[in-house]
Amino acid sequence: xxxxxxxxxxxxxxxxxxxxxxxxxxxxxxxxxxxxxxxxxxxxxxxxxxxxxxxxxxxxxxxxxxxxxxxxxxxxxxxxxxxxxxxxxxxxxxxxxxxxxxxxxxxxxxxxxxxxxxxxxxxxxxxxxxxxxxxxxxxxxxxxxxxxxxxxxxxxxxxxxxxxxxxxxxxxxxxxxxxxxxxxxxxxxxxxxxxxxxxxxxxxxxxxxxxxxxxxxxxxxxxxxxxxxxxxxxxxxxxxxxxxxxxxxxxxxxxxxxxxxxxxxxxxxxxxxxxxxxxxxxxxxxxxxxxxxxxxxxxxxxxxxxxxxxxxxxxxxxxxxxxxxxxxxxxxxxxxxxxxxxxxxxxxxxxxxxxxxxxxxxxxxxxxxxxxxxxxxxxxxxxxxxxxxxxxxxxx
Amino acid sequence: xxxxxxxxxxxxxxxxxxxxxxxxxxxxxxxxxxxxxxxxxxxxxxxxxxxxxxxxxxxxxxxxxxxxxxxxxxxxxxxxxxxxxxxxxxxxxxxxxxxxxxxxxxxxxxxxxxxxxxxxxxxxxxxxxxxxxxxxxxxxxxxxxxxxxxxxxxxxxxxxxxxxxxxxxxxxxxxxxxxxxxxxxxxxx
Numbered sequence: 087x088x089x090x091x092x093x094x095x096x097x098x099x100x101x102x103x104x105x106x107x108x109x110x111x112x113x114x115x116x117x118x119x120x121x122x123x124x125x126x127x128x129x130x131x132x133x134x135x136x137x138x139x140x141x142x143x144x145x146x147x148x149x150x151x152x153x154x155x156x157x158x159x160x161x162x163x164x165x166x167x168x169x170x171x172x173x174x175x176x177x178x179x180x181x182x183x184x185x186x187x188x189x190x191x192x193x194x195x196x197x198x199x200x201x202x203x204x205x206x207x208x209x210x211x212x213x214x215x216x217x218x219x220x221x222x223x224x225x226x227x228x229x230x231x232x233x234x235x236x237x238x239x240x241x242x243x244x245x246x247x248x249x250x251x252x253x254x255x256x257x258x259x260x261x262x263x264x265x266x267x268x269x270x271x272x273x274x275x276x277x278x279x280x281x282x283x284x285x286x287x288x289x290x291x292x293x294x295x296x297x298x299x300x301x302x303x304x305x306x307x308x309x310x311x312x313x314x315x316x317x318x319x320x321x322x323x324x325x326x327x328x329x330x331x332x333x334x335x336x337x338x339x340x341x342x343x344x345x346x347x348x349x350x351x352x353x354x355x356x357x358x359x360x361x362x363x364x365x366x367x368x369x370x371x372x373x374x375x376x377x378x379x380x381x382x383x384x385x386x387x388x389x390x391x392x393x394x395x396x397x398x399x400x401x402x403x404x405x406x407x408x409x410x411x412x413x414x415x416x417x418x419x420x421x422x423x424x425x426x427x428x429x430x431x432x433x434x435x436x437x438x439x440x441x442x443x444x445x446x447x448x449x450x451x452x453x454x455x456x457x458x459x460x461x462x463x464x465x466x467x468x469x470x471x472x473x474x475x476x477x478x479x480x481x482x
Numbered sequence: 483x484x485x486x487x488x489x490x491x492x493x494x495x496x497x498x499x500x501x502x503x504x505x506x507x508x509x510x511x512x513x514x515x516x517x518x519x520x521x522x523x524x525x526x527x528x529x530x531x532x533x534x535x536x537x538x539x540x541x542x543x544x545x546x547x548x549x550x551x552x553x554x555x556x557x558x559x560x561x562x563x564x565x566x567x568x569x570x571x572x573x574x575x576x577x578x579x580x581x582x583x584x585x586x587x588x589x590x591x592x593x594x595x596x597x598x599x600x601x602x603x604x605x606x607x608x609x610x611x612x613x614x615x616x617x618x619x620x621x622x623x624x625x626x627x628x629x630x631x632x633x634x635x636x637x638x639x640x641x642x643x644x645x646x647x648x649x650x651x652x653x654x655x656x657x658x659x660x661x662x663x664x665x666x667x668x669x670x671x
Contacts, residue, residue, distance in 0.1 A: 143515065144511070145510070146510060146514075147516070147517050148515045148519065400504065400508070403507055404503045404504050405500065405503065420492075464501075464505035468506050468509035469513065474513050475514060476513070
């Protein structure tokens with residue numbers, strides 16, 4: 087960044103006596119706009135299309151396949167439609183808060199990209215409190231959602247906002263406690279530090295490091311889904327009960343912002359899990375060329391993240407919504423005690439084997455493979471029992 | 483079973499049921515979707531898959547229309563308008579107008595039942611959407627035409643014979659619900 091600004095100044099494009107800070111500010115704005123408009127927002131849009139296609143296949147439907155090749159441009163059509171719509175502010179709404187709320191939600195979606203470890207070199211800022219920063223800024227969502235619910239001056243919105251606040255604040259606790267085991271084992275909060283403590287092979291991932299981290303990974307994933315307002319925890323926007331929850335009064339672009347943030351958050355959820363438990367960008371050292379290695383690492387990281395994004399869509403297509411009391415029961419009676427037990431268990435584990443137990447990794451990985459094989463057998467069983475011709479094409 | 487037992491039981495239930503549920507939905511990824519992508523991505527036209535006796539939009543074979551007005555009289559909502567006049571030269575009938583208002587038609591099939599030759603009949607066509615009511619009126623007579631005069635015995639005109647046999651086949655189908663015996667060929671008038 088600094089070298090870029092100095093190169094720009096030296097080129098003389100901005101005139102002779104331009105202050106350094108001004109050019110730096112322009113560079114920051116332009117670069118962040120490029121990253122968000124070129125990566126984050128298209129990702130959110132494309133995920134909306136992928137998600138609709140995935141659900142459709144789960145429900146034996148086809149999904150949007152008309153706009154562009156296989157419906158790929160559906161997200162652009164939807165986006166243009168929403169942007170062109172009238173921006174309605176209800177008469178009794180609080181106009182300032184009402185207009186501000188979507189920006190806060192989007193803010194909570196774009197800030198985590200600063201510490202997103204795409205590869206060993208591709209990271210905007212390798213903060214030494216990276217994972218803490220990640221959990222902290224994603225929690226800003228609750229302010230935006232609560233603000234939207236309150237400012238809409240609508241009972242549905244208010245109930246949705248309050249539910250969302252209760253849900254996000256509650257699930258922060260098991261999510262935070264599930265990050266603890268990893269921090270205990272690595273002794274660092276930096277994203278790159280956590281990834282470097284793992285290896286490229288699955289048995290060196292923290293997912294399989296010991297039984298406690300395996301449970302922690304699952305709790306973290308479920309809690310992250312709950313924080314992202316995803317089914318089965320989409321109570322704040324429960325369509326059948328609350329119209330659209332906190333987004334009821336919104337229309338056009340502001341409505342789009344909420345959902346863009348929700349879909350974009352999938353990437354952040356996937357990135358947190360991939361970084362903490364799945365070895366992040368770790369790839370076997372096949373080349374000494376840093377460019378080649380960084381591209382391979384980028385691909386590795388994205389494959390892991392996109393797999394987790396797919397799993398969250400799959401979960402959304404599978405599980406029904408839980409009740410609000412079940413949601414709280416799940417959090418406070420199950421996740422919080424188990425997460426505490428995990429933390430203590432990992433602490434004891436680290437006390438016994440400060441360098442980690444290599445045998446445990448292999449055993450855990452073998453157990454994971456056994457579970458995967460059992461799962462695939464069940465899938466084949468259900469596919470055969472359906473008496474339908476099998477059809478392996480992902481698109482139609 | 484105590485509180486601890488039910489607690490562990492709940493966790494076990496949750497894990498196993500989610501495991502099975504995910505397996506069920508995963509099996510759907512390899513199943514073929516049921517969706518029929520009407521209208522443009524079906525293997526055959528939907529119209530061609532419909533049964534013969536499907537009551538679609540009405541059609542008239544003017545070559546075998548006798549101008550008897552039976553359909554006009556049978557129509558309960560007067561959506562058929564026919565004008566016939568005697569041709570003084572040949573003493574035959576001339577049909578100068580045969581309009582069916584598809585916008586009014588309720589597809590009851592009462593007009594095709596009394597038709598002596600099967601001239602007025604339903605097709606399997608059902609896509610009638612248009613931008614104006616006016617264009618929904620089907621005008622079958624472009625210029626006045628001689629009405630068909632049924633002959634005694636089989637139809638000898640090789641041009642009309644297949645049309646008439648088709649109409650008769652249609653009437654047979656109508657008379658015999660569920661039956662599809664071959665066409666009678668002719669009808670004594």
